[in-house]
Amino acid sequence: MKTKLINSPWTYALGMLALMIPGQAFSTYYTYFYVDALGLAVGLATIARTIYMVWDAINDPLFGYWSDSTRTRWGRRRPWLVATLPLYALFFVIIFSPPEAFQGQSLFLWFTLALILYETTAAIQWTNYGALFPEIFRGEAQRARASAIQQGYQIIGILIGAAVTPIVFAALGFQRMALLFAVVYAILMVILILSVRENPEAQEKPPLKFAEAFRETLKNRPFWVFNIANSFAQTVNGLLGSIIPFYAKYALKIPEAQVSILLAMIFIPVVPLVSVWAWLIRRIGAKRAWQVAMAVYAFSVIPMAFVEGLIGGAVGGFLVSFGLAGFLVTPSVVGARIIDLDAERTGRRREAIYGAVGGFITRSSAFLSALAFWIVGVIYGYESGQNPGPNPEGAFRFLISAVPFTLLLIAFAITFLYREERPRPLEAQPLDAIPQKEPL
Numbered sequence: 112m113k114t115k116l117i118n119s120p121w122t123y124a125l126g127m128l129a130l131m132i133p134g135q136a137f138s139t140y141y142t143y144f145y146v147d148a149l150g151l152a153v154g155l156a157t158i159a160r161t162i163y164m165v166w167d168a169i170n171d172p173l174f175g176y177w178s179d180s181t182r183t184r185w186g187r188r189r190p191w192l193v194a195t196l197p198l199y200a201l202f203f204v205i206i207f208s209p210p211e212a213f214q215g216q217s218l219f220l221w222f223t224l225a226l227i228l229y230e231t232t233a234a235i236q237w238t239n240y241g242a243l244f245p246e247i248f249r250g251e252a253q254r255a256r257a258s259a260i261q262q263g264y265q266i267i268g269i270l271i272g273a274a275v276t277p278i279v280f281a282a283l284g285f286q287r288m289a290l291l292f293a294v295v296y297a298i299l300m301v302i303l304i305l306s307v308r309e310n311p312e313a314q315e316k317p318p319l320k321f322a323e324a325f326r327e328t329l330k331n332r333p334f335w336v337f338n339i340a341n342s343f344a345q346t347v348n349g350l351l352g353s354i355i356p357f358y359a360k361y362a363l364k365i366p367e368a369q370v371s372i373l374l375a376m377i378f379i380p381v382v383p384l385v386s387v388w389a390w391l392i393r394r395i396g397a398k399r400a401w402q403v404a405m406a407v408y409a410f411s412v413i414p415m416a417f418v419e420g421l422i423g424g425a426v427g428g429f430l431v432s433f434g435l436a437g438f439l440v441t442p443s444v445v446g447a448r449i450i451d452l453d454a455e456r457t458g459r460r461r462e463a464i465y466g467a468v469g470g471f472i473t474r475s476s477a478f479l480s481a482l483a484f485w486i487v488g489v490i491y492g493y494e495s496g497q498n499p500g501p502n503p504e505g506a507f508r509f510l511i512s513a514v515p516f517t518l519l520l521i522a523f524a525i526t527f528l529y530r531e532e533r534p535r536p537l538e539a540q541p542l543d544a545i546p547q548k549e550p551l
Contacts, residue, residue: 116306117306117307117308118247118248118306118307118308119306120248120253120256120257120260120261121260122302122303122306122307123243123244123247123248123257123260123261123303123306123307124257124260124261124263124264125264125299125300125302125303125306126240126243126299126300126303127240127261127262127264127265127268128264128265128267128268128299129295129296129297129298129299129300129303130233130236130237130240130268130296130300131264131265131267131268131269131271131272132268132271132272132292132295132296133199133203133272133289133292133293133296134233134268134272135268135269135271135272135273135276136271136272136273136276136288136289136292137203137206137229137272138272139272139273139276140276140277140280141206141207141226142156144207144285145218145222148285149209149214149218150214150218151218151219151222152219155219155222156219156222158219158223159219159222159223159226160226162223162227163223163226163227163230166227166231167230167234167471168471170231170234171234171238171467171468171470171471172325172464172467172468172471174234174235174238174463174467175238175242175463175464175465175466175467175468176321176324176325176463176464176467178191178238178239178242178463178464179242179318179324179459179460179461179462179463179464180318182314182318183314185309186307186308186309186311186314187242187309187313187314187463188239188240188242188243188307188309188463189239189304189307189309191235191238191239192236192239192240192300192303192304193304195232195235195236196236196297196300196301196304197297198228198232199229199232199233199235199236199296200293200294200296200297201293202225202228202229202232203229203289203292203293203296204286204289204290204293205225205228205229206222206225206226206229206289207285207286207288207289208285208286208289209221209222209225234467236300237470238463238466238467238470239463240303241462241463241466241470242462242463242466243307243309243462244257244258244261244443244447244462245446245447245450245451245460245462246309246310246313246460246462247307247308247309247310248447251392251393251396251397251444251448252392252393254392254397254443254444254447255388255389255390255392255393255397255440255444256389258385258389258440258441258443258444259385259386259388259389259440260385261443262381262385262436262439262440263381263382263383263385263386265439266378266379266381266382266439267382269378270375270378270379273374274371274374274375276288276292279291279292313459313460316458316459318459319457319459319461324461324464325464325468327453327456327457327461328453328461328464328465328468329468331449331453332530333449333452333529333530333531334449334453334465334469335472336525336526336528336529336530337442337445337446337449337469337529338469338472338473339472339525340405340522340523340525340526340529341442341469341473341522342472342473342475342476342479343476343479343518343519343521343522343525344405344408344438344518344519344522345473345476346476346479346480346483346518347408347412347515347518347519348435348438348476349476349480350480350483350484350510350511350514350515351377351431351435351511351515354484354507354510354511355370355373355374355377355511356370357503357507357510358415358424358507358508358510358511359373359424361499361503361504361506361507362504362507362508362511363418363419363420363421363423363424364420365420365421365424369421372421372425373421373424373425373428374428376424376425376426376428376429376432377428377429377431377432377435378432379432380429380432380433380436381432381435381436381439384432384433384436385436385439385440387433387436388400388404388436388437388440388441389440391403391437392440392441392444397441397444397445397448398445398448398526398529398531400437400441400444401441401442401444401445401526402523402526402527403437404434404437404438404440404441405437405438405519405522405523405526406519406523407433407434407437408431408434408435408437408438408519409434409515409516409519409520409522409523410434410516411430411431411433411434411435412431412434412511412512412515412516412519413512413516414426414427414430414512415427415428415431415508415511415512416508416509416511416512416513445529446465446466446469448531449465450462450465452531453465479518483510483514483518484510487506487509487510487514488500488506490506491503491505491506491509492506493506
C-alpha cells in the first residue's frame with residue numbers, strides 16, 4: 112500500500128464506516144425483525160438483551176486489558192481485528208438467519224446465543240479500532256482532523272444503516288441484506304488493517320499486571336470527569352434518536368413519511384460541520400472546544416420546543432446538528448490526551464482499557480434516557496399510543512428540549528472539573544524512556 116495511505120485519517124475512518132453500517136442496521140432493526148416479523152415476544156427479546164448486558168459489563172474491560180497486553184510483530188490491535196473480522200461478519204449474518212421452523216422458546220434461544228456471539232465480536236472490534244486512534248495520531252491538530260473525518264464517516268454509516276437498510280431488506284430480504292452488509296464491512300475493514308502501522312515502541316515494556324492496570328485506570332480523576340460529562344451528553348443523543356418519531360407525530364403533527372426528512376436535517380449537515388469543530392480545536396485547544404461544544408449543543412435544542420410543522424422542525428433539526436457535530440468531534444481528542452498523560456505516568460500506552468472502561472461508563476446513558484422518558488411520561492400522563500394522555504404534545508416538546516438542555520448544562524458544568532496535571536512517573540525511570548515518538 113502506498114506510503115501516503117499508511118496511517119492516513121481517510122483510511123483509518125473507513126473502519127468507522129465499516130463498523131457503523133452493520134452496527135446501525137442491527138441496532139435499528141433487530142427488534143423489528145424478531146418481534147414484529149418473526150413474532151418473538153417483546154419480553155423475551157428484552158430478557159435476551161439483558162443477559163448480554165450483564166456479559167458486556169464483564170467482557171469490555173477484559174478485552175481492553177488483553178489488547179493492551181498483546182505483544183506481536185504485527186502490533187497489539189491488528190491481530191485482534193484480523194482474528195475477529197470473519198467472526199463478526201458471520202455472526203451478523205447469523206443474527207438475521209434463524210431457521211424458519213424456530214419460534215417461541217427455540218427462537219428465543221437462537222436470538223440470545225446469536226446476540227451474545229455478535230455483540231462479543233463487535234466489542235473486540237470496536238475496542239481495538241478505537242485504541243488505534245490515540246496511538247497513530249499525535250497532537251491536537253492531527254487528532255482534530257482525523258476525528259472530523261472519522262465522525263463524518265460515522266454519520267454516513269448511520270444514514271446507510273438506518274435509512275438504506277429498509278430499502279435493501281424490502282428488495283432482498285433480511286438474510287441477503289445482512290450478507291451484503293457483511294461483505295461491505297469486510298472490504299472496508301481489510302483496507303483499514305492494511306493501511307495501519309502501529310508504533311513498535313508501545314510494546315517495548317511489559318504490560319502492567321491485571322489489578323494494577325485497573326487500579327491506575329480507575330483512580331484517574333480526569334478520566335472519570337471526562338466520561339461522566341460525556342455520559343450526560345450521550346443521553347441526549349439517545350433521546351433525540353428515540354423521541355423524534357413521537358415528536359414528529361404529536362408536536363409537529365407531520366405524517367410518518369416525513370420523519371426521514373426531519374432525521375436527514377439533523378444528521379446530514381453534521382458531515383460538513385465537523386470540519387468547523389476541527390478548526391476550532393486547532394484555534395482554542397481541545398478542552399475549551401469540548402466545553403464550547405457542550406454549551407452550543409445545550410442551546411441548540413431550545414428551538415425544538417417552539418417550532419411548528421415540517422419546515423420548523425427541519426430548521427430546528429439543522430441547529431441541533433451544529434451542536435451534535437461538536438460533541439462527536441471534540442471528546443476523542445480530549446480522551447486521547449488523557450491516555451497520553453497516563454502513558455507518561457505508567458510508561459505504557461493503554462488505549463484499549465481506557466476505551467473499554469470509558470465505553471462502559473458512557474453506556475449508562477441508555478438507562479438515563481429510559482428513565483427520563485418514563486418520568487416525563489408519568490408527569491404528562493403518556494402511557495402509549497393507545498393512551499397518550501391529555502397533553503402528548505407538551506410531553507414530547509419537553510423531552511426533546513427541556514430535558515436535553517438540562518442534561519447538557521450538567522455536562523457543561525462537569526467539564527470545568529476537568530484538570531490536567533503533569534503526572535509523576537509510576538516507576539523510577541528517565542522521562543525519555545517513555546515512548547513518545549511519532550508512529551512510523
